[in-house]
Amino acid sequence: MTDTIFTRAKFADGTLKTIRVSGGRIAAIDNEADVPGNGAPITNLDGALVLPGFVEGHIHLDTSFYGGKWISHKPCTNGFDVHERVEFQRQNMAIAEPMDVRARKQVELCISNGATAMRSHVMVDGSVGLASLETILQVREEYRDLIDIQLVAFPQSGILKSPGTPDLMDAAVGLGADLVGGLDPASFDRDIEGHLDVVFGIAERRGVDVDIHLHDAGTLGVFTIEQICARAKSLGMQGRVAVSHAYGLGDVGQDIAKRTAETLVEAGVSIMTNAPGAHNFPPVALLRAAGVAVFSGSDNVRDSWWPYGDGDMLGRANMIGYRSGFYTDEELEAAFDIVTTAGARALRLADYGLRIGAKADFVVLDAEHVPEAVASVPRERAVYKAGRLVAKGGKLV
Numbered sequence: 001m002t003d004t005i006f007t008r009a010k011f012a013d014g015t016l017k018t019i020r021v022s023g024g025r026i027a028a029i030d031n032e033a034d035v036p037g038n039g040a041p042i043t044n045l046d047g048a049l050v051l052p053g054f055v056e057g058h059i060h061l062d063t064s065f066y067g068g069k070w071i072s073h074k075p076c077t078n079g080f081d082v083h084e085r086v087e088f089q090r091q092n093m094a095i096a097e098p099m100d101v102r103a104r105k106q107v108e109l110c111i112s113n114g115a116t117a118m119r120s121h122v123m124v125d126g127s128v129g130l131a132s133l134e135t136i137l138q139v140r141e142e143y144r145d146l147i148d149i150q151l152v153a154f155p156q157s158g159i160l161k162s163p164g165t166p167d168l169m170d171a172a173v174g175l176g177a178d179l180v181g182g183l184d185p186a187s188f189d190r191d192i193e194g195h196l197d198v199v200f201g202i203a204e205r206r207g208v209d210v211d212i213h214l215h216d217a218g219t220l221g222v223f224t225i226e227q228i229c230a231r232a233k234s235l236g237m238q239g240r241v242a243v244s245h246a247y248g249l250g251d252v253g254q255d256i257a258k259r260t261a262e263t264l265v266e267a268g269v270s271i272m273t274n275a276p277g278a279h280n281f282p283p284v285a286l287l288r289a290a291g292v293a294v295f296s297g298s299d300n301v302r303d304s305w306w307p308y309g310d311g312d313m314l315g316r317a318n319m320i321g322y323r324s325g326f327y328t329d330e331e332l333e334a335a336f337d338i339v340t341t342a343g344a345r346a347l348r349l350a351d352y353g354l355r356i357g358a359k360a361d362f363v364v365l366d367a368e369h370v371p372e373a374v375a376s377v378p379r380e381r382a383v384y385k386a387g388r389l390v391a392k393g394g395k396l397v
């Protein structure tokens with residue numbers, strides 16, 4: 001009953017194997033480069049490196065301008081101000097292409113780069129209501145055979161500061177959002193307890209996971225992380241809560257970072273970092289050594305926040321390694337783990353990886369091994385979802 005046989009597939013350890021795919025899953029991995037066919041179609045990978053599908057763990061499908069007209073970045077008038085950036089975003093959204101058009105371009109960009117799973121935050125607040133989520137839910141449906149997408153109800157304008165938002169976030173989960181989000185409980189809403197009451201209240205009532213944007217610096221950021229960890233622990237939500245950005249962990253000294261890492265492990269809270277250029281960011285190696293699930297994402301791709309971003313998680317692994325001072329093969333492999341296996345752990349993706357029984361989601365490219373792939377970021381890739389070729393040469397097939 002094999003659907004497809006992939007021969008001469010090079011695994012990370014350098015061995016050539018044969019992968020048999022059945023019903024969209026890896027049915028067998030044979031330790032020979034070529035096995036006799038049984039009538040099923042054979043794809044000869046010719047010794048190319050096979051990697052598990054990339055996990056795009058944090059993106060914003062509703063606010064990117066990628067693929068549309070270039071919209072120049074507008075600096076804040078008086079130093080960085082989240083409220084002003086949100087206002088610029090509102091102005092930009094009014095002149096950009098329709099949201100569904102932009103979201104499709106971004107999803108296709110990510111798939112063609114090798115993402116087979118994604119978590120996108122989608123604005124849900126008093127200004128846009130549930131309209132953005134409705135659009136992105138439709139786009140998710142269109143691409144369901146090409147990529148698995150989780151959606152986070154993201155309160156871009158705060159929860160307590162934006163009237164009606166708690167009810168809208170709850171309704172968003174009812175509509176199909178998979179997680180409930182949050183945004184800087186201290187600096188944005190100026191009420192950590194009140195903000196987290198809403199977020200974890202919805203999570204508990206609806207049985208969904210949590211992923212909170214936390215840009216707050218230094219000890220304020222760390223203190224907020226401690227409060228989030230306490231909630232996760234007391235609600236028995238270990239493994240189901242993520243903090244995105246967590247810049248504060250990159251500001252504090254090693255002792256505090258280590259102590260916080262232990263708190264994160266105990267509470268089963270993961271950390272998302274995209275290794276942003278202009279910020280301190282979490283000490284990736286320290287967190288991983290303690291056992292924290294560190295994952296990554298593109299975050300903003302050519303939007304009102306910055307003009308960068310290419311939806312390439314292999315490039316992101318390169319960036320994380322570059323900014324973290326990762327040079328050894330083991331360190332480069334760690335950077336790769338962040339955009340693959342650790343990402344799958346943080347997103348609680350069942351059936352992930354190059355193993356029997358897992359979904360046959362993988363990326364094929366030309367590199368000697370994982371460290372070289374992270375260092376060289378080959379552009380030419382073939383992307384397989386459920387054993388089917390879905391993208392090649394930077395385009396969907």
Ligand SMILES: [Zn+2]
Nearest residue numbers: 121213299300
């Ligand atoms: Zn974000």
